[in-house]
Amino acid sequence: MDWSHHLAQRSHHLKSSIIREILKLSRKPNIISFAGGLPAPDLFPIEQLRGPAERVLVERGAKALQYSTTEGHFPLREWIASRLPGSDAQRIRIVSGSQQGLDLAAKVLCDPGDKVAVAAPTYMGALRAFDAYQVDYLTIACDEGGMIPASIEDAFRKKPKLLYVIPDFDNPTGVSLSLARRRQLLELAERYDVPIIEDNPYGELRFEGEALPSLLELSPERVIHTGTFSKIVAPGLRLAWITGPEKVVDVITRAKQATDLHTATFTQLLAVEALASGFLDEHLGKLRRHYRGQRDLMLGALEANVPPGVSWTRPHGGMFLWVTLPEDVNATRLLQRAVEQEVAFVPGEAFFAAGGGENFLRLSYSVATADEIHQGIARLAGVIGEDPGVSRPGVRAREATPGD
Numbered sequence: 001m002d003w004s005h006h007l008a009q010r011s012h013h014l015k016s017s018i019i020r021e022i023l024k025l026s027r028k029p030n031i032i033s034f035a036g037g038l039p040a041p042d043l044f045p046i047e048q049l050r051g052p053a054e055r056v057l058v059e060r061g062a063k064a065l066q067y068s069t070t071e072g073h074f075p076l077r078e079w080i081a082s083r084l085p086g087s088d089a090q091r092i093r094i095v096s097g098s099q100q101g102l103d104l105a106a107k108v109l110c111d112p113g114d115k116v117a118v119a120a121p122t123y124m125g126a127l128r129a130f131d132a133y134q135v136d137y138l139t140i141a142c143d144e145g146g147m148i149p150a151s152i153e154d155a156f157r158k159k160p161k162l163l164y165v166i167p168d169f170d171n172p173t174g175v176s177l178s179l180a181r182r183r184q185l186l187e188l189a190e191r192y193d194v195p196i197i198e199d200n201p202y203g204e205l206r207f208e209g210e211a212l213p214s215l216l217e218l219s220p221e222r223v224i225h226t227g228t229f230s231k232i233v234a235p236g237l238r239l240a241w242i243t244g245p246e247k248v249v250d251v252i253t254r255a256k257q258a259t260d261l262h263t264a265t266f267t268q269l270l271a272v273e274a275l276a277s278g279f280l281d282e283h284l285g286k287l288r289r290h291y292r293g294q295r296d297l298m299l300g301a302l303e304a305n306v307p308p309g310v311s312w313t314r315p316h317g318g319m320f321l322w323v324t325l326p327e328d329v330n331a332t333r334l335l336q337r338a339v340e341q342e343v344a345f346v347p348g349e350a351f352f353a354a355g356g357g358e359n360f361l362r363l364s365y366s367v368a369t370a371d372e373i374h375q376g377i378a379r380l381a382g383v384i385g386e387d388p389g390v391s392r393p394g395v396r397a398r399e400a401t402p403g404d
């Protein structure tokens, strides 16, 4: 049977993710992978979850294993609200990963042909979530401070249905929007009446500089905000939240009910039980120290090895840094040779909604060991150095750009 005639229009918009293909490659033995955006598994708080998991099963097993409300377990929503300025528990919904939050937000906001404004580059998982609703994209140019206000305004003149942004330690670039840019973005959104989806999986992983207010805090009536336990506890729990104005949260609740009824009751109760012990703040301290150390190792290895003509961001948090190659270097082509040398990364073009970005690549420093960072960056530098686009005379070094 030929199923292609039976598929819905929207299924033709479901693209396979290049990340998945690359992750397959990087599972080969001996490959040093800077490709995946996985949290460091050695730091999963297994011991801190074990006791609470047992207590939930022994003391409240019948509740934990039963169906529960679409809105989510209220004590968990209260805990999230207590740490999220600009929110209140009544308007928080628990979702099965912020990826589901993005899907639900797109489902209730976007009709086919609507325009969604995104940074170029941006998180490809968000693009894949929006694709399913048959949207078009307006791309916003970025510099070392994230989205450029003049480019935001150009996009807003074309009347987007919404803007999607990761203000803290962006995936893929690692950069953050300054307070001034956050305010400029919100002023423009107000002037052109554009709703904003703020995706913040990495904000708690700040290891340098002062925390900045979220867009939600600055403009609670205009911003739909999603956050997650994936990077601060463990992604396998599939626990995240979405919040925003009451009207939107109400329709998101109905959409979620149709999608999966509710997020797993057991993991929600487990989270409340574990968080009550207060373990998270100490755990976050550990994560921040670890990721800072990893970033420093990677920055050091890049500085020591990478040839002139290449620059990179210097993130103040999160898991990624973003490398700019000379314009004639194509990172997808480079990846093929890198994999032969047993090192992997994600080519930048995967993060550009409207094409381009061939001369960028994303490196994740989250899971590699110190040894792997040294060896892997040295191999990568070798591959870059051999590329005809780099060895060409006349390519000049550029200043490394700051993170935020």
Ligand SMILES: Cc1ncc(COP(=O)(O)O)c(C=O)c1O
Residues within 6 Å of the ligand: 037, 096, 097, 098, 099, 100, 123, 125, 166, 171, 199, 201, 227, 228, 229, 230, 235, 239, 240
């Ligand atoms: C920017 C961004 N948003 C959302 C997600 C999805 O996270 P979750 O595990 O909460 O679904 C990720 C995961 O890497 C991400 O980088």
